[in-house]
Amino acid sequence: MTAELNPRFTFDGFVAGPSNRLAVTAARTVAESPGTAYNPLFIYSASGLGKTHLLMAMGTHARSLSPTLSVAYLTLEEFVEAFHAAVAAGQGEAFGRRFDAVDIVLIDDVQFLTTRLETQAELLRLVTQQLEAGHQVVLSSDRPPQEIEQLDERLISRFAGGLVVDIGPPEFETRLAILQRKAEERGVDFERAILSAVAAFEARNVRELLGLLNRLIAFQAVNEGALTTDGVRTLLGLEETARPAEAPAVAGTTDEFAQFVSTVGAALAQQMDSWRRRLHEARAYWEGRGYRVQRITGPLEQDTPVGAELLIKRFEEDVERLQALEQEMTLLEPARAGDPVFRDPDRVAEAEALVHAAKEGLAPPPGPSAAWAFEDFVGTGSNQLALTAARAVAEHPGTMYNPLVVIGPTGLGKTHLLHGIGHALSAAPGSLVACLSAQDFLDDLVQAMERHRVDAWRSRYRRATAFLLDDIHLLAHKEQSQEELFHLFNALLDSQRQLVFTANVPPRQLEGIDDRLVTRLGGGLVAELQPPDRELRLAVVTRELKSRQGEVDPDLAAYLADRPATSLRTVTGTVQRVVGEAELQGGPPSVAQARALLEGTPEPARRATPRLRTSGIVVSPSGGVRSREKVVWRWPNITDRIIEDVG
């Protein structure tokens, strides 16, 4: 936050005269024994009379006498910016402690305290704290404390408690001394009379005086030795004789070329300094916002002018990129968005890599399974309500029924419907549908906790445009998962993202699930899937037969549909058995065969030619049973076995 002390500003380089002697003496005394002589020291003067020079000289001098001293120089603007940045970052208190270890605090341009009440309070706190700790405080302003508008009385009395000194405009001798000193520094030799002529002009401040000297030097660069005191006055426009620009020039009366050179010199000098000014401004601005400004301060330490605009433009482009990255990171992993790399425009590549890595670790949440298409869900009679609700949700996600809770005993197609909704929602452009089982949700969370990446885990789901969770009852007594789900629920609901859950019982009957979740689930639409009626069974049987056989025997379908079933899984299981048996026998499935299989009626043709005299255990070749457990489809004819054994 604090600016570097400019080593060019020293006491030796400060020309002391009657107008500023008191200030210089006080400053020197303070620098030599900080915290003891005049504390605080308040220096005020009009602009351009050397306040900043004195402040920096004090810092440099104090440090040269005692290199271990900690000196902080900053302008009030920098102080304000840093204070605001600290408050914005939630580190207002830490800001106050920043100066604890600073032995000398030099604050420039405090006149800008006008109307800034919070800053005044913070400054008052700082000054009081520094004084109590016996540390030196030096302030500068363009007017005395009591003339700073709306300045807190307590600050005025604090300031007045030390020493308040002013610097007056330099008188002739000081002006002359300054001119001589500066001419010497620039390696230019002027006759004393010439400098006296310049010094005779009552410059309001030292900058103005140096401006005159610059013009003189530029002029002398082309007219060595040709200067006269009168010429100097004319050249510098110290007399009111400048002719109007449009007036006809009379050749020879004025040295037009010299004037031209002088103009060019002044313009050039201004340009050469303007880069420095621009860089200082940019540095103060960005440093106040907490960015590393090495790239800007680097060139300032050299004397070679640089293309300030271009440099600042590139710097700002980098900062802009960093801001975008930081924002992205905040969404991905809030905890890592505070990484210093996002505040260093020289490390854009690193910041990019960081965000990239975060993204890598942030795979999209699991989506709906391809095995369950919405169209394949057979909706008739007993599950009509749930299907209608699902369609409404797919058409108006987040607004119609939110959350939608599909309940029903196992095997009725809850999972199918959930994934079907997931597919329907995924069709919308820009959608990111999270669709997973409660068990996967839990496992994923545990894994994230193990890897200390819970933030990333959260972001992963919070990015979802819809969140579909299967079998929420599996989260019973899983406190952490419920906690996370609760926050996720709220976050998504707030932003009108669709939520769909399935459960085996109505929310109120969910055991081991926190009340706050239960009530939230109950707040949406609870749609129950009923055990399949005949209509539904027929539809499912027909679909299953069609998918396996290509064609459907209406009698067989009707026979299978007539069989009672508590779940759709039973229905499809039966169809599988029948089809599997038929495949084994090398023919199409028929009602008779199905009846024999399902009801145990012996099959005449088969009994006549018993080719297989094995144990008779047949395992369905069509699989379809996920547990891979062996199912005995047909029990052996016990009578046959007994005869055989006896025989």
Next chain:
Amino acid sequence: MSLVNFTTREITCKIVYYGPGRSGKTTNLQYIYGRVPEERRGRMVSLATQTDRTLFFDFLPLELGSISGFATRFQLYTVPGQVYYNATRKLVLQGADGVVFVGDSQARQLDENLESLQNLQANLLEHGIDVREVPYVLQYNKQDLPRDLILTPQELDDQLNFRAVPSYGAAAVTGQGVFETLRAVSERVLRKLSEGAPA
């Protein structure tokens, strides 16, 4: 063209006087030449025909000495005004840091002024320079001619100064407005220094 060379600490400004034939571009340079102390001016190169029309171009180097630690040099060029020397004009315009358009104030020369202005824009564009970006001023020369023959600077501004750049009435023969014009264009060129310098 690199205006500022930080390594050798040199500043070189190339300023081109542009305008229709006989508008007084060479006269501008001659007047300046006459005001430069001998040790500061290079040889003015002028390639003229027998009738004193500029055949190729005029070139006047000016050494301004060390300013802010930079050896500063101005190079003033004129282009031949006649329509058929466009290739030369294009060549001279290359790398210009600033342009002075010297217009002829005579009422009957207005079309020539316009034509030359359009030609300037076209040629700059061929060098990839947008006329809005190059430091540029206007000079209305021959303001010393009888009033009924010429247009006033205000009238000329209305006709020629589309971009509201600084404009100066001038009588290059007597030197009126010559240095004002040069100063104005120089200041504009130098103002671009901090923008264009390499980082």
